Amino acid sequence: MTETAAPASTRLRAGVVGLGWAGRQHLAAYASQADVDLVALAGMESDQLAELGEAYGITAEHRFADWHDLVDARAVDVLSIAAPTMLHAPIAVAALEAGIHVLSEKPMAENARVAQTMVDAAHRHSRVLEVSFNHRRRGDVQVLKQLIDAGLLGHVYYAKAGWLRREGIPGMGSWFTRRATSGGGPMMDIGVHMLDMALHLLGEPLVTTATAATYAEFGPFGRGAAAYGLGRKSEVTADDFDVEDLATAFLRLDGGGTLLLESSWAQWIPYDQCYVAVYGSEGGATIEWGGEPGEPYRRLGIWTEKDGVPAELKPVVPPDGQHLETVVRFLGAVRSGAFADHDGSEALVRAKVVDACYASAGQQREVAVEHAGRRPGAVR
Ligand SMILES: NC(=O)c1ccc[n+]([C@@H]2O[C@H](COP(=O)([O-])OP(=O)(O)OC[C@H]3O[C@@H](n4cnc5c(N)ncnc54)[C@H](O)[C@@H]3O)[C@@H](O)[C@H]2O)c1
CATH class of the missing domain: 3.30.360.10 (Dihydrodipicolinate Reductase; domain 2)
Structure with missing residues (x-):
């Protein structure tokens, strides 16, 4: 993977998809960072899009009803995804392809197979992929x-x-x-x-x-x-x-x-x-x-x-650190240039365990967790 770090001094342009509780946590976190410009927002509730856009000084041309238009605008360096779970992977893969670093809300995706496509895209395009597990920042x-x-x-x-x-x-x-x-x-x-x-x-x-x-x-x-x-x-x-x-x-x-x-x-x-x-x-x-x-x-x-x-x-x-610390650590990963250490693989493990739980519940028996492709050294 080729790694091109954003120099620590570089300002980062941030965007958020999603206007619900989760999206608002990411908006507040980016807005609190002196070296980040919060420039783009997407969500389908037009009244809340306008209200949040005004509150955070996001110009009207960078407020989008559909996430595709936000990604296509090529206006951001980092993007938080706080949309319904089945949209995490499509948005993340499109953003990573466009060279944008991604912080997705949990759960990573609707299943581990789809989550794997996100990790693969992070590797392919040499960008950071993080998943927001804010409670571990308590x-x-x-x-x-x-x-x-x-x-x-x-x-x-x-x-x-x-x-x-x-x-x-x-x-x-x-x-x-x-x-x-x-x-x-x-x-x-x-x-x-x-x-x-x-x-x-x-x-x-x-x-x-x-x-x-x-x-x-x-x-x-x-x-x-x-x-x-x-x-x-x-x-x-x-x-x-x-x-x-x-x-x-x-x-x-x-x-x-x-x-x-x-x-x-x-x-x-x-x-x-x-x-x-x-x-x-x-x-x-x-x-x-x-x-x-x-x-x-x-x-x-x-x-x-x-x-x-x-x-x-x-x-x-x-x-408590919660979302603010999650966002700050994500920005730190982007600035570090060590993108391979932040490829979503830890979150993928959670998706595999959840998949195994649902499979076990469906089959009413113990099920092995699929760990193919796990990076060596991640287990203590
Ligand atoms: N980490 C946490 O503590 C935490 C808490 C709540 C939710 N979440 C996660 O955050 C995500 C969002 O949850 P929520 O409760 O904010 O959901 P929500 O339903 O309140 O908000 C979803 C947002 O996504 C937007 N959206 C849907 N389709 C879109 C599209 N095509 N283009 C642009 N925007 C679109 C909607 O318009 C809405 O603004 C979920 O994955 C959820 O699991 C995490």
Whole structure:
């Protein structure tokens, strides 16, 4: 791959596709960067396109209803994709072909085969391809990662992670709840964040097999809708919801470790609950957050022992990075010139695991995760 770095001092022209919650995070992040000019925006909601265009000083000729026109305008160096999942790959491949560095929202694509085309395009055109896993930029995840890497928990062999919502089906009846446009339900949407966080904390072990199950006991009956999401419908028909609303998975890791994963858009629980817990030979740790809107909680607990005495550690947690840090790191990768280190291959691994989970759920048996083409050295 030929690598041509943008010199660190070069200003970068940025664009965003998508005007929903995700697109707005990327817009705010680019706008906060002194060495970035936010110059282009695409989205189909004409009123919001005009409003956001005005707010961010994007000229009318660089506001587009369709992403093709943004890419064809050749006006940007870097592009964030915050559009429906089935558009991630077409937009990314077209942008990479046009020489544009790409930061795509998660999940990478509707399946791993399509995600692979994005990685291939990044290699072919020697450009950065990153996927926005902003939750790993939480302060508690960063501090726990640092402590695990320093050996505080010893050999970590078991983890469990989950994101369960009380009533949180996004965009009920929109692209979110149709497999053809989203690729899947909560496993694809929020489970992938928890999978990313867990694998990141565990040091990228290879997931060898998946045993999973999926259920849909809320969405098909019009229950469990979140009060947000562009294009959501108040009445849904069977055609509007053909994904799961609960997914559970048991993942085997290379070296004998295991990871339990659950994700749900709607469940009979008192409030939204998110957690990732890791257990090692010398200690264990749990990050949790959730709660009622008016009574949120977030906790990081680390339990170990000191000189034979059971002990709890209370590390000072740095501020959350989330989307801002994701965008800043993406810009850093573009400026570094080390494009081959940022080719989307880590996100592709997540897509392969999610594919295996859906295959396992469909076949009702354990399924091997396909890892052909994984770069050596990425596994600790
Ligand atoms: N990382 C996170 O925390 C996070 C949170 C929410 C959503 N997401 C991801 O971001 C993506 C978008 O999610 P959202 O909730 O913002 O969705 P949304 O439905 O609210 O917004 C989608 C946007 O894409 C635009 N779009 C659709 N087709 C287009 C086209 N042909 N040309 C130009 N624009 C087009 C729509 O007009 C809309 O503005 C999804 O992949 C989702 O999984 C990530």
